[in-house]
Amino acid sequence: MAGGTYDIITVGGGLGGSTLATVMAARGARVLVLERERQFRDRVRGEVMVPWGVAEARELGIYHLLLDTCGRELRWFALSVGPESGPPRDLLATTPQQAPSLALSHPVMQEVLFQAAADAGAEVRRAAHVRAVQPGPLPTVEVEQDGYVEEVRALLVVGADGRTSITPVSPGPSPCFPKAKAGYAPTSSIPKR
16 A cells, blocks of 8 residues: 555565455455565464364354365364374364364464455565664654665554564553553454445
8 A cells, every 4th residue: 555554564474464454354344464484384383273263264254265265174183192092172163152163274374364365455565674663642653675665654563473473562551552451452443335
């Protein structure tokens, strides 16, 4: 978006950042996703979405996309300790969500959701390295991409870039997000387009 202000900037284009971007862009918000990776890599991390996560994915409208492109439902769960295996548990019958788990390839899942954000109307950028985030009435993100540095602004900046996030952490209201509570800013403050 040249010369304008975004409603939301997500720093990170994985599961959290891309899902937020998809949902909000589909509702008319002007969203920018800044992803530092040029291509998503496989790392040691969860490859299974547990039933409560499946319920959230369904509510957010991404579950069938994941199931159709990169996921496999796991209805049964059994815990093994050494050579002994416990009885199988039917997740559909025994979880409050009445949902299975979903096994998936993490990098493929990230790619699918990153593309979904773009398809929903979000602007997505790869190999975009966030150098700084400045709080204020209109937060500013300094981003470097292909040797070019620019500042972009948004009503809300969301850090969804993992454990080594550069985005500021705020345990409560801040000058950056005065209505925020525990790092949460209600989406009702994002104007509808």
